[in-house]
Structures are given as structure tokens and as C-alpha cells.
Amino acid sequence: MAEILPEVDTSARIKVIGVGGGGNSAVNRMIDAKLPGVEFVAINTDAQALLHSKARSKIHIGRETTRGLGAGADPEVGRKAAEESEKEIYEAVKGADMVFITLGEGGGTGTGGAPFVAAAAREAGALVVAIVTKPFTFEGERRRRSADTGIRELKDNVDTLITIPNDRLLQMIDRKTSLVDAFGIVDEVLQQGVQGISSLITVHGMINLDFADVKAIMAQAGSALMGIGRARGDNRATEAARQAIDSPLLETSIEGARGVLFNITGGRNMTMHEIDEAAKTITDAVDPDANIIFGAVLDEALEDDLQITVVATGFDDARHSEREAAREVHVRQIPVPEAPAMTRPEPVPMPAPVREPEPEPEVESEPVFEPMPLPPLRQPFINEAPQTVQEPEVVPFAPLPTPTAPPRRFAPLASIEPEAVPEPEPVAQPEPEAEPVYTTIHEKGASILSDMGINDDDDLDVPAFIRRKVQ
Numbered sequence: 001m002a003e004i005l006p007e008v009d010t011s012a013r014i015k016v017i018g019v020g021g022g023g024n025s026a027v028n029r030m031i032d033a034k035l036p037g038v039e040f041v042a043i044n045t046d047a048q049a050l051l052h053s054k055a056r057s058k059i060h061i062g063r064e065t066t067r068g069l070g071a072g073a074d075p076e077v078g079r080k081a082a083e084e085s086e087k088e089i090y091e092a093v094k095g096a097d098m099v100f101i102t103l104g105e106g107g108g109t110g111t112g113g114a115p116f117v118a119a120a121a122r123e124a125g126a127l128v129v130a131i132v133t134k135p136f137t138f139e140g141e142r143r144r145r146s147a148d149t150g151i152r153e154l155k156d157n158v159d160t161l162i163t164i165p166n167d168r169l170l171q172m173i174d175r176k177t178s179l180v181d182a183f184g185i186v187d188e189v190l191q192q193g194v195q196g197i198s199s200l201i202t203v204h205g206m207i208n209l210d211f212a213d214v215k216a217i218m219a220q221a222g223s224a225l226m227g228i229g230r231a232r233g234d235n236r237a238t239e240a241a242r243q244a245i246d247s248p249l250l251e252t253s254i255e256g257a258r259g260v261l262f263n264i265t266g267g268r269n270m271t272m273h274e275i276d277e278a279a280k281t282i283t284d285a286v287d288p289d290a291n292i293i294f295g296a297v298l299d300e301a302l303e304d305d306l307q308i309t310v311v312a313t314g315f316d317d318a319r320h321s322e323r324e325a326a327r328e329v330h331v332r333q334i335p336v337p338e339a340p341a342m343t344r345p346e347p348v349p350m351p352a353p354v355r356e357p358e359p360e361p362e363v364e365s366e367p368v369f370e371p372m373p374l375p376p377l378r379q380p381f382i383n384e385a386p387q388t389v390q391e392p393e394v395v396p397f398a399p400l401p402t403p404t405a406p407p408r409r410f411a412p413l414a415s416i417e418p419e420a421v422p423e424p425e426p427v428a429q430p431e432p433e434a435e436p437v438y439t440t441i442h443e444k445g446a447s448i449l450s451d452m453g454i455n456d457d458d459d460l461d462v463p464a465f466i467r468r469k470v471q
Contacts, residue, residue: 022104
């Protein structure tokens, strides 16, 4: 019997591109897991890091920008490096139907270069899905802000963006888990995210999907959430499904998703009844109008475990906001009937006396106004000092005006003295009266007696008034 082969190759060409140190590490993890039907590309500014990459295709970007070194956690350097190697990046994404971009946000090369790589892949016509991690809290506030900026820029250049907060991974690991193992779990989650979607296309399963089904859910979907569940035992299907929809990786509920894609992976002992249980658990948790597609893939490596990967897309923010607003209104309406019971004691008069004493403190405002006139008193005093010379003498605490005042007083006096002094000088001429010189005391006494009107013939023993009467 002749074998009929399709004239057109219906298989989708899928590429996984790791950008920066975190992306390169995740790619190495996927290569070790032997992800089928996928091409791997490693992009980095650090030449030494590329030497440790297991990807066949390696692109060293920004040779002139960083000269073989890293971006130094500067997204701007990562962006310039990607622009410098524009041709190599376009060549790497050319011909791909679907491109996964994986990286750890918050660094330099991945945060700055990934948006450029995503834009190039979209321009080449590929369905672009980015799976990124947000840094741990202990990595610092600056790295977190850088990650938030990078996520916003990346969202504008991809069809679907799946963000995994590393802090939520702490809820999935033991307290004794080492730092190396913790970052290994981060890489494993990125690997499961890519594998859960790509295997629906590349692996022929019990319930098969093709690239068109995946594209219908993920094209221009915007932000998406991813949850992973794994269980074993009698109720493993239901348990794994519940773990996936309640996964710590989900920052919000999948209730408002318009599109849901999930993959059920198990060993050969996986039954159709288990697939039905898992599918029912997931579909009951989302909107009845949501577009839901799923597939079932066999993986003998899982043995008795059953793993489910759920990707929820197309969240309606308006619907969420309306529901939250309705809930807030409902909560506000509940205490309304209780309010009148509280108003019975009428605590209204209580605030009244409280308001009355509040205006009373106006007295306190009076001392506040008292210091206000003090500055104006000093200002006129300072103005009067230069105008009147006498007032500075009254103020003892103003030493500065006192030295300047005396020169102003003596200046006018000095000008008057020279005019008055020359006039009395001729009057001082009667000084010759002191010219008589007495040789003996008798001569001086006779002169004095003559001035008194007493002659030598007068009897000085008789009083003068008697002598005058006798004469």
C-alpha cells in the first residue's frame, strides 16, 4: 500500500531564545531535559558566559559596546548591545513560526535586549511568547524597579507574556533548600512553561493539538498566568488540576481569563477517566464563555506521576474591576443597617463640646501675635538712630551708633569756635594793668589803701563811719 505524505510541511518551527545570564541558564536546563522539536539560541553580551552555553546557536551581541563583558546590570547597555547586533538577531529569528523568549528580569542584557529581540521576531511573522521571572526580594529594590520597567517594555513587543514571581517559588520549596537549588528550581519552572506549551505542538499525544490551536489562544493575548500541578495516587488527576489552578505562581485567580490552555502529561497508565476529571476541574474554575483547549501527552519518564500545566490568557480588566466594585458596594451596604443602631446613643453632642474648646485656644494665638510688633519697634529705632544723634545715647545696648554720634556733635562746635575766638582777642589787651611792681610790702599796702579811699593821715584806729561823721 502506497504511503501518502503531505505535500506541505505542517510542523511548526519553534525556537527558544535565552537572553542574558538567566535566559542562558534556562536554555541549558531545557537542553538537558531533551525538549523535542525545538531549536535553542543563546544571546549574551558576556563572551565567557556564552562559552558555557549548550545551545548550538550563540550570538555575542554588543562587541563594541561591552567588549566581551557583561552589561553591568544596566538595561540601557543591553539595549544598545542588541541594536549593535541587529543583523545577527534578525537572522536568528527568521523562518520561525513560534518564538519563546526566556530571561530573568532585572539584569542588564536580558532586561534591555529582550524587547529588541521580541520586536525582531514579531516583525519576522512569528508568534512570540515570553516567559520571564521577577527577581527575589533579597536581590534589591533597584533590581525590582528595573524588572518592572523591562516587563512593561517587553509586553508591548510580544503576543503573550507569562511572568513568574520568584518570591512565590519560596512557597514551593523547603526552608533548607540551598541557594543553588533554588535558582535551579527557577530554571525548571521556565522549562516546564515552555515544554507545557511546545509539547502540545511537537509531540503526538492522546489528544492532539496543532499550532493553529495554540495560536488561537496566545496570539495578542497580553499578560498570561501559568500554573503547574503534579500528583500521584488514586485522585492524582483532580489533585494535579487543583494544584495548577491554585498554584503559587498565579498572582491572581484564573476566573477572569478569556482563554485557557492546559496540557495533561502522564505515563502509559494515564486513563481517559483521569483526563476527564482533570479537564472538568479546570473548566469549572473559569468563565463558561472562555475559549478552552487542552491536550494529553504521554511521557514514560513520569511513571506514576501526573503533571498538568495551565496557561490562562486574555484577562478582562474591565470585568474584574466591575466585580470588585460590586463587591465593595455590597460590603458597604452591609454595615448600613447597623449604622442606625450605633446612632441611637446619639454621640453627635460629643463632637460639639470638642469643637467649642478648639476656638478657645485662640488665646494661645495672642502670644503669637505679641512678638510680631517687636520687629517693627526695632526697625523704627534703627531708622531714628541715624536721624537724631541723641537717641543712641539712651540705648545702652547699641554700641555701634554711639561711636558715630560724637563726631557729628563736635563737628559743628569746632566750626563755631574759630569764628568766636578772634573777636575777644583784642579785649584781652587790658592785661598791662598788672604791670605795677611793688618793691616792698608797704608800697603794695599803700596802693591798696589808696584804692579804698584811705590816706596816710587817716587814723585807722577810729572806724571809718565815725571819722566821716566827725569830718
